[in-house]
Amino acid sequence: AHRPLIAPSILSADFARLGDEIQAVAGDGDTRADWVHVDVMDAHFVPNLTLGLPVVQSLLKATDLPLDCHLMIDDPDRWAIGYAEAGAYNVTVHAEAATDPVKIAKDLRAAGAKAGLSVKPGTPLEDHLDTLKHYDTLLVMSVEPGFGGQSFIAEVLDKVRAARRLVETGHLNVLVEIDGGINADTIEQAAEAGVDCFVAGSAVYGAEDPGKAVAALRDLAVH
Ligand code: DX5
Ligand code: ZN
Numbered sequence: 155a156h157r158p159l160i161a162p163s164i165l166s167a168d169f170a171r172l173g174d175e176i177q178a179v180a181g182d183g184d185t186r187a188d189w190v191h192v193d194v195m196d197a198h199f200v201p202n203l204t205l206g207l208p209v210v211q212s213l214l215k216a217t218d219l220p221l222d223c224h225l226m227i228d229d230p231d232r233w234a235i236g237y238a239e240a241g242a243y244n245v246t247v248h249a250e251a252a253t254d255p256v257k258i259a260k261d262l263r264a265a266g267a268k269a270g271l272s273v274k275p276g277t278p279l280e281d282h283l284d285t286l287k288h289y290d291t292l293l294v295m296s297v298e299p300g301f302g303g304q305s306f307i308a309e310v311l312d313k314v315r316a317a318r319r320l321v322e323t324g325h326l327n328v329l330v331e332i333d334g335g336i337n338a339d340t341i342e343q344a345a346e347a348g349v350d351c352f353v354a355g356s357a358v359y360g361a362e363d364p365g366k367a368v369a370a371l372r373d374l375a376v377h
Contacts (some may be wrong), residue, residue, distance in 0.1 A: 155240065157363050158345060158349075158350065158351070158352060158372055159188040159189060159329075160187055160188055160209070160351075160354065160368050160371050160372050160375070161187065161188060161189040161190065161191040161192060161222050161331070161354070162179045162187050162274055162350055162351045162353075162355070162368060163191040163192075163333070163355035163358070164191070164193075164368075165204065165302045165355045166303070166356045166358070166359035166360060167359045168303045169205075169301065170207070172212075172213060172216070173213075173216040173217070175359065175364070176190055176217045176219065176230050176363055177217070178363075178364040179190040179219075179364050179368050180218075180219050181365050182215060182367075183369075185365030185366060185368055185369045186219075186365070186368070187207075187219055187368050188360075189219065189220045189243065189244070189351070190213075190217065190219045190221055190222065191222045191224060191230040191333070191355075192210060192213065192222065192223045192224065192242075193224050193226065194206055194210070194224065194225045194226060194227060195226040195227065195299075196226070198227070198228045198230060199226050199227050199228045199250075199251050199299075200226045200299050200300035202301055206232060206245055207233075207236050208238060210223060210237060210240055210242065211240050214241045214242070215244075215245065219374055220243030220244070221236045221241075221242045221243055221244075222244045222270075223242045223245050223246065224246045224270075224272065224293065224333065224353075225245065225246060225248070225358075226248060226299045227248075229251070229253075229353040230247035230251055230258060230288065231254055231258060231328050234247050234261075235258075235261050235262065235265060235348060238261070238262045238267035239265050240339065241266075242267055242307075243267065243268060244267060244268040244290065245262050245267050245268070245269060245272050246269075246271065246272050246291065246293045247269075247270070247272065248271075248272045248274070248328055249271055249272065249273050249281070249282045249285065250273075250274060250277055252293075255282075255285045255288075256285055256366075259271075259285075259288040259289050260288065262265060263290075266289060267328070269284060269288065269289045269291070270289060270290065270291035270292070270293050271289045271291070271292055271293070272292075272293035272294075272299075273292075273293070273294060273295060273313070273327065274299060275295055275297070275298060275307050275309070276299065277324065278313075279313050279316055279317060282322075283322070286311065286328060286339065287326065287327075289328055290328060290329065291328055291329045291330075291351070292317055292326075292329070292330050292331065293331045293353075294310050294313050294317070294330065294332050294333070294349075295333055295334055296332050296336070296340075297333075297335050298336040299333075299368075300361075302356050303313075303355070303356045304334060304335055306334065306335030306337075306340040307334070307335070308340075308343065310332075311344065314330060314344065314347040314348050314349055315347050315348060317348070317354070318348025321348075323373075329350045330348055330349050330351070330352065331349065331351040332344050332349045332351075332352055332353065333350075333353035336352050336353060336357060336371070337354065337356070337357035337371075337372065338357065338360065338374060341354075341371055341374045341375050342374050342377065344375075345357075345374070345377045346377055347374040352371060352375055354362050357371065374377065
């Protein structure tokens with residue numbers, strides 16, 4: 155297997171100091187994050203409100219780490235493209251919210267970004283297989299989207315295993331990403347199930363040294 159990717163979620167960071175908080179995982183070597191995960195919430199698709207495009211535009215100027223924007227919003231058909239045009243590395247929309255997800259993926263890629271499709275814990279993969287062929291990343295939610303610090307839902311690992319099988323058999327060409335409740339106790343089982351990229355919010359920004367937390371999580375994810 156290749157090197158696991160770690161994507162700290164700034165949802166658990168201090169929003170008054172976002173630039174510094176990203177710098178804490180932007181050092182050299184093992185303590186450097188691979189991507190920075192940015193949770194965009196609109197208080198409609200999920201019952202919480204975070205940040206939007208103006209903040210992402212500022213973060214893009216503040217770091218050279220790739221931004222992994224997770225859009226937990228209604229009408230991504232209208233809003234996702236702006237994040238790609240701004241320079242986000244990967245833009246993930248929710249399968250449950252998208253009206254024309256194939257068009258979204260094509261537009262995101264045309265704007266130079268990778269395209270991500272996310273499914274909530276209760277959303278079956280089978281319903282979106284044809285769509286997934288157009289995407290670069292599959293974000294499997296392992297908590298109900300909306301809040302950091304929730305407990306890992308291990309049942310979603312069946313979905314991860316199914317996706318991994320499709321990738322290995324050449325039926326799918328996506329990076330498998332997991333988001334929610336990932337920490338030192340849960341990351342190994344996710345890695346064994348076939349996850350490529352691990353989002354971690356509270357496990358990184360709740361730690362005394364976020365950079366060390368990144369390195370420790372990546373070590374545990376190597377299997
Ligand atoms: C939740 C967000 C996650 C969140 C994860 O809806 O999508 O990215 O930050 O937080 P933890 O790692 O604390 O579960
Ligand atoms: Zn997220």
